[in-house]
Structure formats: C-alpha cells, structure tokens
Amino acid sequence: MRTLPTLLTAAVLSLTIGTAHAQSREVFVNGQRLTSAQLNGLQRMHCARIPDGAYWLNTRTGAWGYAGNGRVQGYLGDPCRQGGGSRRKSLSERGLLYTPGDLNFR
Secondary structure: OOHHHHHHHHHHHHHHHHHHHHHOOOEEEOOEEOOHHHHHHHHHHHOOOOOOEEEEEOOOOOEEEEOOOOOOOEEOOHHHHOOOOOOOOOOOOOOOOOOHHHOOOO
C-alpha cells in the first residue's frame, strides 16, 4: 500500500519538473527574452527548434545571426525550404516511386 502514494508523488514531481523545464527556455532575440508563445510562433515560422541563446533578427529580410556577431547565419524559414522540420521526404525524393512498367511481377 505504500507504493501507491510513492507513485503518485513521483508522477506529480515529474509533471512539475516537466512544466518547469518547458518554461525555462532562454531565447533572446534583439535583446528581448521571448515568451513561450513568441518562441513557439517563431519555431513554427522557422520549421525547426531554436536552441537557447542570444540572436539578432532582421525582421525586414528574415536574416538572423548570433548576438554580438554581425555575420548572417541564415534566414528565417530556411529549414522549411530545405525539407527540414517534421516533413518526411516524399516517395519520389527517397527513390521509391515506380511506374507500373518498372517492376516485373511474376
């Protein structure tokens, strides 16, 4: 009977730790710390997870880089155009698309 309270305590603690971890992201863009909602929106636009760190972003061109370094590292949405993110390659991109005449069935 002692197992149930221990399991419940462990479950509550794991949920609390998971929630705290989700809120502890530290992403700064143009000197401003992003809220969870802002970060989620930016990640959707970029088609990739954005690691914690400090960045600059030119909102007019979409160019971005690391704070303190003026060199352009990429453009917002590059992973979307390169097939990144959660999109799986199509059958033809993986070389798995055949026409009926390509296969010999016997």
